[in-house]
Amino acid sequence: MREITDFHDEGKELRGLLETLSESDWxxxxxxKDWTVNDVVxxxxxxxxxxxxxARDPxxxxxxxxxxxxxxxxxxxxIEESRLRFPDLKGRALLRRWWDQLEALCDLLATKNPATRLNWAGPGMGVRMFTTARQMETWAHGQEIYDVMGKDRIFHDRLKNIAVIGVKTFGWTFTNRKLPVPVDVPYVRVTGPSxxxxxxxxxxxxxSVEGDAVEFCQVVAQTRNVADTRLAVKGETAQRWMAIAQCFAGPPNDPPAKGTRFKARAA
Structure with missing residues (x-):
């Protein structure tokens, strides 16, 4: 299943960055949310x-x-619960444990029928979308680390998986906030890295929403405020959507405020 390869590649690229960090960088x-790099991983x-x-058992x-x-x-x-559960898991020890678990998860997902539905914090998902959700979270939280380290990031067309989730969760964004879902679904036209x-x-x-696919994914995954992008957002429905877009499960989360998420200047 291509989505598993994309998830694994997303993790591998993040691992490459993490391997360059000093202990203090973690x-x-x-x-x-003032999470440390260690908290993110x-x-x-x-x-x-x-x-x-x-994936093993509901x-x-x-x-x-x-x-x-x-x-x-x-x-x-x-994150406080996670710290309590793993109080001594830090730095390179965490890096090894995270990577081993990610690879084991990929192997496990590869044994499943793509049509099988798996439980999660929000609505259940088929294995294919479930895998893409793992890629999306890895990619989105990885951005926080690239930003704080002041590192440029190379983007790839596997980002299309995340754009698909962003488009498919248009209705979920409103339903999750107990808002009526608009009937005029926005047209989305974005250009991938290639x-x-x-x-x-x-x-x-x-x-409609048109522009760069990276920026679209950053908005729906809430790593950037739409006002900090060059996306062309036209029409009331598209504007309302981009203001609260959320492509991940869980209770409603507000996007970062304008100007609060950015790449730090390299030291």
Missing amino acids: QRKTLF LHLHCSDISAAAS AEYEALRQKIMEVRKGGLSM GEVWEWNDPTSGT
């Missing part, structure tokens, strides 16, 4: 553990989810 605070690791549990996943929620009942945030043009929905809808 404690740098990113622009995402720990979060990805914990998410991959939950994903593997879901009951195992639900038991793990309930255990986590029980710990968080006292008011702990998601120059290939990707299009979805009706070009005569009267509302």
Whole structure:
């Protein structure tokens, strides 16, 4: 399944960056909720553990989810629970554990029928979309690390998987906030890193999002505010969507405020 290769390649590219970090770099605070680099990778690791549990057995996943929620009942945030669960997992030790788990997850997903539905924090997903969701989260959180390290990032056309999730979660973005879903679904036309043009929905809808595919993915994955991009957003529905777009599961999250997420200047 191509999506598994894309997920693995996304992780491999992030691993390449992480291997260049010093021990002190792992404690740098990113622009995402003041999480450190270590927090970001720990979060990805914990998410991959939950994903593997879901792929093995729905009951195992639900038991793990309930255990986590029980710990968080006292008011702990998601990352605080992860730190509590793995208090000594830091730096290069975390890097090795995260990478081993990611590879094991890829192997596990490869044994599944692509049509099989897997449980997750939001609506269940087929294996293909589930795998792309793991790629999306790895890519999105990876951006926080590229940003804080002031590193340029090379983008690839496997980003199209994330753009697809962004388009498919148009309705979810509104439903998740208990808002009526607009009937005029925006036309989306973006250009991938290779120059290939990707299009979805009706070009005569009267509302649209056009521009760079990287920037579209950054907005739907909430690594950038739409106002910090050059996307051409036309029509009320497209503007409302881009203002709250969320292509990942969980409760409603607001996008970063304008000007708050950016690449640091290299030292």
